[in-house]
Structures are given as C-alpha cells and as structure tokens.
C-alpha cells in the first residue's frame with residue numbers, strides 16, 4: 001500500500017465474515033446491497049477468488065470475484081469495497097493484484113468487471129489497474145437500465161481487461 005504505516009493483512013473470506021461484509025457494503029454507496037445469504041455464498045463457494053483486507057480489528061476492504069464458468073481464463077470482479085478511512089491509499093488495487101497472483105487451475109489472462117457510467121472511482125480503479133499491468137480495456141454494454149426491470153438501476157458497462165501474463169508472485 002502507499003501508506004505503509006497501516007498494518008493491513010489480506011486473507012480469504014470465511015463464513016463468519018459474511019455479516020460484516022454486508023455491513024461494509026451497506027455503508028458504501030452506490031454498491032448494491034445483497035442478502036446475507038448471497039455474502040455467505042461468496043465467502044464460502046467463491047472464497048478462493050475473493051479477498052478480505054483487515055487491520056488488527058476491522059475489515060477494511062473486500063472484493064468478491066469468480067472465474068467465469070464459460071471462460072476459465074477470465075476473472076470476473078463483482079463488488080469492490082474499501083471502507084472510507086482507507087480509500088485513496090492503493091488498497092483496492094493491491095487487493096485486485098493479490099487475487100490475480102494466486103494460482104488457478106488455468107492461467108488467468110483477462111479481468112472483467114462492470115462499471116456504472118457515473119461511478120468515477122470505479123472507473124479510475126479499473127483504468128489504473130489496466131495501466132499498471134500494461135493491458136488494454138475493451139468496453140461494451142452488458143446490462144441496460146431496462147434489464148433491471150422496475151428497480152431503478154444505472155446501466156452496467158463491461159470492462160474486459162487483457163490479455164495479460166500471470167502477475168509475478170512477489171509480495172505487495
């Protein structure tokens with residue numbers, strides 16, 4: 001991290017983290033708030049592709065992600081959150097890189113996510129990430145407003161970042 005005075009460690013999320021992760025998401029608009037059941041699934045079935053950042057007592061960051069079932073070289077990043085006091089220090093970028101450095105059954109060459117056009121920080125995060133690993137971004141519409149039915153929801157633009165080579169496994 002840019003601020004090395006923070007004693008932050010990364011680990012896989014566990015079942016016991018699901019409620020706290022939901023609270024962190026609730027405190028972090030504009031993220032969609034999902035059910036505890038959903039975060040329980042993320043913290044169990046998708047733990048190996050997700051990450052949790054914590055200091056001595058608090059969870060300060062979380063990313064949910066999974067390998068696309070139809071493309072085993074593509075990591076899809078679903079929700080990224082950093083608690084307010086820890087933003088702007090490179091934590092989200094470091095968490096993403098840490099997930100990419102793990103060993104997977106098939107090598108990862110692409111990272112995908114969706115970004116709402118109004119989410120400046122999300123766009124900045126993934127644009128910066130692509131720059132730092134020398135990968136291009138291809139942007140295309142994935143979900144329109146009407147795909148969300150009556151729930152008012154901005155459209156979601158797919159960012160496909162890559163191809164990239166496996167990141168070196170050096171420590172952050």
Ligand SMILES: CC(C)(COP(=O)(O)OP(=O)(O)OC[C@H]1O[C@@H](n2cnc3c(N)ncnc32)[C@H](O)[C@@H]1OP(=O)(O)O)[C@@H](O)C(=O)NCCC(=O)NCCS
Nearest residue numbers: 079080081082087088089090091092093121122124125128
């Ligand atoms: C988006 C979010 C996860 C970024 O976390 P972070 O730890 O502050 O991000 P980083 O410090 O790694 O910053 C990554 C890049 O984004 C830029 N950035 C971060 N927040 C920004 C903001 N509000 N405005 C403009 N740029 C911003 C940083 O300057 C950095 O750019 P660089 O690579 O050119 O240096 C955090 O702001 C957050 O939790 N927001 C609320 C939830 C959300 O919107 N999540 C994203 C959608 S899934």
